[in-house]
Amino acid sequence: MKVRVDCDRCQGHSRCYSLAPELFDSDELGYSKERGDGTVPPELEAKARLAEANCPERAIEIEE
Amino acid sequence: MSTPVKDWATDYDIFDPGYVANPFGVWDELRQKCPVAHTDRWGGSWLPTRYEDVFAIARDVERFSSTEITVAPTLDADDEYAAVKSPPISSDPPEHTWARRLILPLFSPKAVERFEPTTRQFCRALIDRFINSGRADAAVDYAQQIPVRVIANMLGIDETMSDTFTYWVRGVLELGLTDPELRRRCRLEALQFLMQQVAARKSEPKDDLISYLLSQQVDGQPVSDAHVLGTCGLLLVAGIDTTWSSIGSALWHLATHPEDRRRLAAEPGLLRTAMEEFLRAYSPVTMARIVSGDTEFQGTRMCAGERVLMSFPSANRDPAVFPDADKVLIDREQNRHIAFGVGIHRCAGSNLARMEMRVALEEWLARIPEFRLENAAAVTWAGGQVRGPRMLPVVFP
Numbered sequence: 345m346k347v348r349v350d351c352d353r354c355q356g357h358s359r360c361y362s363l364a365p366e367l368f369d370s371d372e373l374g375y376s377k378e379r380g381d382g383t384v385p386p387e388l389e390a391k392a393r394l395a396e397a398n399c400p401e402r403a404i405e406i407e408e
Numbered sequence: 409m410s411t412p413v414k415d416w417a418t419d420y421d422i423f424d425p426g427y428v429a430n431p432f433g434v435w436d437e438l439r440q441k442c443p444v445a446h447t448d449r450w451g452g453s454w455l456p457t458r459y460e461d462v463f464a465i466a467r468d469v470e471r472f473s474s475t476e477i478t479v480a481p482t483l484d485a486d487d488e489y490a491a492v493k494s495p496p497i498s499s500d501p502p503e504h505t506w507a508r509r510l511i512l513p514l515f516s517p518k519a520v521e522r523f524e525p526t527t528r529q530f531c532r533a534l535i536d537r538f539i540n541s542g543r544a545d546a547a548v549d550y551a552q553q554i555p556v557r558v559i560a561n562m563l564g565i566d567e568t569m570s571d572t573f574t575y576w577v578r579g580v581l582e583l584g585l586t587d588p589e590l591r592r593r594c595r596l597e598a599l600q601f602l603m604q605q606v607a608a609r610k611s612e613p614k615d616d617l618i619s620y621l622l623s624q625q626v627d628g629q630p631v632s633d634a635h636v637l638g639t640c641g642l643l644l645v646a647g648i649d650t651t652w653s654s655i656g657s658a659l660w661h662l663a664t665h666p667e668d669r670r671r672l673a674a675e676p677g678l679l680r681t682a683m684e685e686f687l688r689a690y691s692p693v694t695m696a697r698i699v700s701g702d703t704e705f706q707g708t709r710m711c712a713g714e715r716v717l718m719s720f721p722s723a724n725r726d727p728a729v730f731p732d733a734d735k736v737l738i739d740r741e742q743n744r745h746i747a748f749g750v751g752i753h754r755c756a757g758s759n760l761a762r763m764e765m766r767v768a769l770e771e772w773l774a775r776i777p778e779f780r781l782e783n784a785a786a787v788t789w790a791g792g793q794v795r796g797p798r799m800l801p802v803v804f805p
Contacts (some may be wrong), residue, residue, distance in 0.1 A: 355754040358517045362680065362762075373509065374516035374759060397742040398684075400750050 345384040346407040347392050349376050353403035360395035360404055367392055410449060417442040421449050422479055422717070423586055428791030432734065435722035444708045451481040453696070453715040454708070461706055462723035465697060465716060467751035472697035472716060473500050474753060479696050479717050479793045483588045489599045492634050494642040497753065504752065506626050511639060511756055514617060520760045523558060527764055530557045531771035539775060543782060546663065547800035551656035554768050559647045563640060564616030565605065577648045582790050602640045606633055650692050651761045653796020655768045657690035658683070660797050661736060663781050668738050673777035676770065682738035683765055688745035689736045691721040692794045695749060720746050721795060779804040
């Protein structure tokens with residue numbers, strides 16, 4: 345599984361960063377970005393889905 | 409006093425006392441029957457109530473402008489601060505883009521961590537004042553006192569100004585929306601005070617937000633005093649009774665739902681999830697937009713200059729998006745609520761507000777895990793632009 349933040353949609357709500365800081369980082373303006381190449385270790389897949397389901401801007405994409 | 413509402417779809421009254429205390433039934437009915445209600449009251453406005461519609465309007469900044477954001481029209485100021493707006497909340501692109509970029513670094517999740525220790529100290533000191541008496545007004549003595557101290561601290565102003573700030577903010581955003589003269593006076597006094605602070609920081613910079621704004625440049629030019637002043641005024645007005653209302657509503661819920669209170673006290677790890685549910689179910693803020701040009705929205709003709717109220721509180725109770733939308737489920741894991749808005753005007757202070765709310769609830773629950781309303785009839789609510797409890801007497805034997 346991979347996650348990606350669509351930076352055109354992200355408005356910096358920081359829900360993903362709060363729910364899954366292992367997978368998302370927050371820049372100096374508070375916008376989110378996936379860590380590294382977005383690869384999600386199996387034990388964090390549930391957290392990735394939670395982040396996707398809580399983003400108010402629908403800015404998180406999951407690839408499987 | 410205004411006349412009673414006969415038909416909420418065509419004649420709603422956002423300041424009706426019954427609606428302010430309990431708006432949920434009205435929203436449920438409007439969402440089903442007439443998703444975009446209208447009224448001629450308070451200058452006239454449209455009221456979309458479904459999540460999908462509020463979401464669409466918030467993101468459509470071309471058709472729906474932020475030139476006015478209050479839920480009722482306000483008098484144009486004719487004083488020396490007439491030209492002072494509240495950027496970036498009152499701006500459209502392109503000004504919005506740089507005005508927002510200017511303040512975002514101050515409110516990122518990492519930046520607000522810096523204010524957590526002082527926020528915790530403020531909360532503890534407030535609880536110290538009343539813990540031995542076995543009772544408190546959780547709104548007046550606690551919720552109301554926290555954000556004003558945090559914002560004053562960020563502006564480099566000491567907490568002796570707290571009561572005055574609170575008076576000004578209520579005058580601008582709450583009581584002043586139905587009392588234009590009070591609003592005019594409070595706005596003027598607040599801006600005069602902040603202008604003195606801006607002048608003082610210019611001659612003697614400090615490690616605070618006013619000095620930071622004064623040190624910034626946009627396109628090689630310093631930011632104007634009027635812009636700095638407007639942004640400081642915005643922080644004061646937007647950062648205080650919104651967060652105070654959220655903390656108050658959460659404490660009201662916990663005072664009236666002992667099973668949730670006991671579960672949260674026993675499972676502190678659940679607090680972040682519960683907080684998002686309180687933000688969804690008791691969203692404090694409704695923001696307005698002005699229709700840019702004649703347009704049609706969901707089959708409704710809207711004319712240029714008309715006001716549209718984005719009821720984030722109603723959107724967040726829409727059963728089309730939230731299963732059991734009318735139930736407060738403190739372990740609700742999927743919660744795409746829009747209490748802080750959506751799109752380019754997402755509340756810039758949302759990370760700060762969440763930190764304050766979390767710390768306020770952690771500190772309260774750690775020391776006062778058992779409490780209940782002293783007298784349910786004594787609880788009062790404010791509404792309109794910002795909904796939350798204003799009197800909330802509780803006892804903790």
